[in-house]
Amino acid sequence: MRTQANFLDLTIMELLDTAVPRNLASLIIQHMHRVLNQDKNGHALPYGFWMASIIxxxxxxxxxWYSQTVKDVVG
Known part of the structure; x- marks a missing residue:
């Protein structure tokens, strides 16, 4: 769990506070992309509950989806 705000957190809070127009969908997609590229341990995609309600x-x-094995692909 994080206890400190980074530059991106503070920037988003400033935009929300000043009512500057922002593209929230783009921010979410960029964050999802960053998580998937940095996390090599196979953790779940962020925003799962939010995405499920939209879907x-x-x-x-x-x-x-089922995991495929070599036997499924070759055989």
Missing amino acids: EDFDVPIQV
Whole structure:
């Protein structure tokens, strides 16, 4: 758990406080990209609950994903 704000946190808080227009979707996508590139341990994608509610609202069909093995691919 973080207990200190970094430059990006402070910048976002300043934008929210001053009501400067910002592209929240772009910020979220950039953060997701950064997490996936920096995290090599296979952690989950951030914003899962938020994304799930949007996917449900738009009735996007979701398939269940299964991990493939070498046997599945070769055999």
